Amino acid sequence: MxxxxxxxxxxxxxxxxxxxxxxxxxxxxIGAVAAAWVFYLPFGPAGETFVEVAPGSSTTRIAKQLxxxxxxxxxxxxxxxxxxxxxxxxAGEYRFDHPAPLAEVYDRIARGDVxxxxxxxxxxxxxxxxxxxxxxxxxxxxxGFLREQSRQTSxxxxxxxxxxxxxxxxxxxTYRFPRKANPAQITIAMVKRFRQMxxxxxxxxxxxxxxxxxxxVERETxxxxxxxxxxxxxxxxxxxxxxxxTDPSVIYGLQLRNQxxxxxxxxxxxxxxxxxxxLHAGLPPGPIANPGLPALRAAIxxxxxxxxxxxxxxxxxxGKSRFSATIEExxxxxxxxxxxxxxxxxx
Numbered sequence: 001m002x003x004x005x006x007x008x009x010x011x012x013x014x015x016x017x018x019x020x021x022x023x024x025x026x027x028x029x030i031g032a033v034a035a036a037w038v039f040y041l042p043f044g045p046a047g048e049t050f051v052e053v054a055p056g057s058s059t060t061r062i063a064k065q066l067x068x069x070x071x072x073x074x075x076x077x078x079x080x081x082x083x084x085x086x087x088x089x090x091a092g093e094y095r096f097d098h099p100a101p102l103a104e105v106y107d108r109i110a111r112g113d114v115x116x117x118x119x120x121x122x123x124x125x126x127x128x129x130x131x132x133x134x135x136x137x138x139x140x141x142x143x144g145f146l147r148e149q150s151r152q153t154s155x156x157x158x159x160x161x162x163x164x165x166x167x168x169x170x171x172x173x174t175y176r177f178p179r180k181a182n183p184a185q186i187t188i189a190m191v192k193r194f195r196q197m198x199x200x201x202x203x204x205x206x207x208x209x210x211x212x213x214x215x216x217v218e219r220e221t222x223x224x225x226x227x228x229x230x231x232x233x234x235x236x237x238x239x240x241x242x243x244x245x246t247d248p249s250v251i252y253g254l255q256l257r258n259q260x261x262x263x264x265x266x267x268x269x270x271x272x273x274x275x276x277x278x279l280h281a282g283l284p285p286g287p288i289a290n291p292g293l294p295a296l297r298a299a300i301x302x303x304x305x306x307x308x309x310x311x312x313x314x315x316x317x318x319g320k321s322r323f324s325a326t327i328e329e330x331x332x333x334x335x336x337x338x339x340x341x342x343x344x345x346x347x
Contacts (some may be wrong), residue, residue, distance in 0.1 A: 008330050030131070036195040043073045050179075055091040055110065060107070062089055072105055081106045090114070093178055098138035116176035123172040123188070123292035128255055130170060130290070134186065141178055148183030155191045160208045160286075168211040168287025169194045201296055212283045214291035214299035219248035220312050223293045226321050231302035233310050233323065242308070243276040252288035311337045 051069050053062055059082045063075035065083030072078050081102055082089070083192045092114030096105070119137050121130055127149055149166040156169045163169070166187055172277040173196035177186060203210060237244055247264055254260040254268060269276070275284045291299070309330035311322040324335035 018274050020060065029291050033126060044096055044099040044105070045069075046098070048095065048097045050093055050095055050115065050242075052093045053089065053091045057089070057091065059089060060117070066105065066185065066190045068097075072102055077102055078106065085110065092179065116178055118174055118176050120174045121170065121172045121290065123295065124215075124222075125170075125172060125313040126252065126287045126289045127165060127167050127170065134211055138179060139181055139186070140183055145183045145186065149187050152184065152187045152191075153232050155187065159195075160211070162208060163286060165286070166191065168215050168290055170290045171197055172290055172292045197293060197296070200294070201300065203296065208286070209210055210296065210299045211291065212287045214295040215287035215289040216244070216246055216249060216284075218291040219289050220246060220310075223320065227298035228301070228303035229305060229307065229323055230303040230310060230321065231298040233307045235302045236305070236308050238282065240308070241281050243279070243281045244279050244283070249275045249277045249288050253286070309333070 005288050030308055035063060036064055040091045049069055049071065051071060053065070053066055057065075059079055062074070063072070063078035065074040066072045066078055067167070085106065087106075087110040089109045090112035092112060094109060095115035096321060099316075117137050117139055119133055119139065121133065125133070127146060131149075133143040134140055134145050135142040149170070150164070152166055153163045154209040156166065159169070170187065170190040173190075174195055175186075175189060177189070191342075196209070198204075213234060216234060217227050232243055236247075250268055250271075250273075251260055251264060253273030255272070256275070257273065259271075269278050275288065277284060305323070307323040309324045309327065311330075312321065312331050322337065324333050
């Protein structure tokens with residue numbers, strides 16, 4: 001009987017296969033819950049947080065940055081995700097503004113979803129307009145951009161050896177720049193876009209004259225159908241050695257001297273600057289703005305007309321330019337324009 005009791009005791013002292021299995025299941029469940037908590041439960045900042053991933057950063061360094069910034073719970077979990085996914089992480093600045101699962105954070109960095117700021121450069125914007133827009137978007141300073149663009153003329157030396165700035169060659173478009181983009185990166189991107197458009201147009205010869213003419217056309221009318229007509233007026237006047245007498249060029253000369261007062265005055269038309277097309281015949285020394293495709297096309301192929309005068313659309317309440325072949329017709333158009341302005345409540 002004693003022997004039988006001992007055997008019975010030995011059987012009860014061990015956990016048994018069922019106990020071990022239960023323990024393993026519990027541990028597996030705890031591990032699964034922990035993994036789900038680390039990998040799948042959203043985590044991160046409620047407000048805007050930026051993380052800069054430098055080129056050549058190791059996964060370990062990136063993981064430490066993310067944990068330190070409060071983007072991920074654990075740098076080791078991010079390391080594990082990288083080991084599982086085997087992806088390549090990309091440098092750049094990333095913006096996080098809401099809690100997210102670890103996989104979402106990893107995928108954003110793996111695909112290079114860097115933070116950028118959109119800057120729209122409209123057709124006819126000048127270097128001064130672009131500089132202001134960049135500063136307003138939080139990308140550098142106005143003065144910094146203006147200084148840099150005047151130093152970067154080597155970017156267009158093959159197209160316009162006489163260029164004193166990049167005016168005319170910063171193509172109008174919507175660009176996306178990193179917050180910390182420097183002026184050199186910005187000008188390179190805009191000039192590259194201009195080159196693409198010039199190639200599309202087949203613009204290879206007389207680039208300086210074409211772009212200068214296009215910039216005048218761009219600033220005189222925003223109506224696409226009128227641009228070839230405006231270009232024809234300028235071309236006809238040039239052929240007769242007549243001054244172009246275009247206000248936007250006069251204004252640009254004043255801007256270069258920091259003398260633009262926001263409204264053109266009679267005295268401005270008498271101020272002798274190289275851009276005063278009332279005093280000097282021929283094209284101004286260079287572009288006065290950055291033209292878009294329609295204006296460039298008009299400058300390349302002006303309409304064939306006998307027009308020598310026009311009243312610009314932008315000044316007309318009816319929204320259209322008035323073209324004429326003689327000074328008498330032009331005087332009539334000016335009178336009609338003034339009457340339209342008066343009827344519209346202007347002076």
